[in-house]
Amino acid sequence: MLNANWVAFQTIVVREIMRFVRIWVQTLTPPVINAVLYFIIFGSLIGSRIGDMGGHTYMEYIVPGVVMMGVIVNSYSNVVSSFFSARYQHFIEELLISPVHNLTILIGYITGGVCRGLLVGALVLCVSLAFTDLQVRYWFATLVFTVLTAMLFAALGLINAIYARNFDDISIVPNFILTPLTYFGGVFYSISLLPPLWQTLSKFNPVFYIINGFRYGVLGTADVSLWHAFVVVSVFTLAAMALALSLLNRGTRLKS
C-alpha cells in the first residue's frame, strides 16, 4: 500500500511539473521579467541613490527579498490554479475515486508547488548575478528557508483552492493579502527604518520572518535571528499543512 501511494505521489508530482512546464510562458517567464524590472528600477536606478543597507549595497540587499517573492507567489499560484482547475473541471474526481491517501494528495500537490517555487527562485537568483556579484553565505539555511516557504505557500494555495467558488476567488488572496504582506515583509527595506509601531506590527507578519531567514542565509545579516525565523516559518507551515489535510479528509467542497 505504501508502494502504491509512492507511485501515486510520483504521478501527481510529474503531472504538476508537466503542467507548469507545458505553459512555461505563463508560469516561468513573468516572474523572471518582474525580477529583472525590480533589479533595474529599484536596484540600479533608485538603489544607487539609496546607498548601503545593513552593510550591503542596496542591490545585494533586495536580491533575497525578490527571490523569495518569486518563490512565494509561484508556489502559491501553482497549487491554487492547478487544484482549483481540477475542481472546476471535475477531474479531481480521478483522484477522489482512486485509493490514493489524502496525505499523498496533499504532499503531491505541495511538492509540485515547491518545484515551481524553487525553479523560479533559482532563475531569479541566476538573473540577479547579472546585476550584482552575490555570494551565498549559508547554502543550507538558504535552501531550508526556500523549501519551507514554498511548502507553506503551496499549502495555503491548496486551502484557497478548496474554498474558492470561482476564478475570482483564487486571485483575491494573492492580490489583497499576499502581495501587501510580501511588500511589508521587508523585501525592499530593513524594518529598522520604520517607526517603532510599524516595527512591532511587522513582527506579526509571517513573510517578514521568511524574507529575513532567507536573507540571513544569503547575506549573513537579517532583522531577526535565524532560529526565531525558522521556528515561526516551521509552525506556520505545519499549521497550514494540517489544515489542508483536515479539509481533504473532511471532503470540504470536494464531496457532497
Place this chain on the structure above:
Amino acid sequence: MQKALELKQLRKTYEGGFEAVKGIDLTVEAGDFFALLGPNGAGKSTTIGLISSLITKTSGEIEVFGHNTDTETEAAKRCIGLVPQEFNFNSFEPALEILIHQAGFYGIHRHEARERAEHCLDMLDLQDKRKTVPMKLSGGMKRRLMIARAMVHAPRLLILDEPTAGVDIEIRRATWDLLQKLNEAGTTIILTTHYLEEAESLCRNVAIIDHGEIVERGQVSDLLSKAMAETFVFDLQQHAVKKLQLSAYKINQYSESRLEVEVPRGQSLNALFAELQTFGVEVLSMRNKTNRLEEFFLRLVARGKQRAAHA
C-alpha cells in the same frame, strides 16, 4: 456466488434535509451485468456517487467484493472503475497522459501504466488520438476515453453512469459490444441508462429506483413478464373509418393513417385483427410503440407519482 456489491440500508440526506437515497438494500453478484434504472432525480447518480465515494453517505454500509468502504477503503476503491455521467477530463492533457496518470493513482508504475494505457486506447479504438487533448475530441470519443480511463487499472467492478448518452447509434452499438466483451471476460458491470432497450439488451438483472427507494428488482426476463400490457402502433391504409371502437382493447391514439392500441398481456392479436377487419381497416404495418421494459418502467414510475400525489 461472490457478491460484487452489497448495499445495506444505504442512506443519503443532503444539507437542507433532502433525502436522495432512503435506506437502499441491494446486492449485485460477481460477473453480473446489472442495470440501475429510474427517472431523473430518482437517486441513481447519488447511489453511484456513494459507491464510488464521491458522495459521503449519511448511514448504511457498502461492501465491494467483500471490502467494506469504511474499514477497507483502499481495497474497495481498487475494485471499482467509474465512468461518470459528465465529462471530467483535464482539458489540456493528451489522452495517453490521462490514462497513464490514472493508472499511476492506482499505484501502477509508469512503464506498466503506459502499456496498459496503450492497450486501452487500442481496445477503445482511440490509438490515433493518443496525443489529442479531450477538448479536441468528439463527444463519442470522449465517452470512449472515459471508459478507457475507468478500465486502465483493470477493475473488477465497472460502474457506468449513462455511458451512451448523446452518442450516435453506431458508437452506442460499438459500446454495447465492448461492454459485453468486458462482462464476458469477467468484469461485473453496473449500468444506469435512460435507453431502456440498452438495459433490456445488455443486462441480466435490474433494479428500478424511484424517489430514493428501490421499487422493483429482479431478472430482466422476470420483470418483463410482469408487464401487464403492450402498446402497438399500426400504420393504416388512408381514408379509414372516421370513428373506431374496439371491444376489448384500449385505443390510445387514432388518425386516418395511424392507430395506437394497448393490448393486455396474454390477449391474442388475431382477435384484434379480426375486429379491425370488421371495420374495414386495412393494416399496412405494425410495431411496438416502446420496448417492453420501457413500458413496464413507465407504468411503475406513473404508479410512483400517483402514490406521491396521494401522500
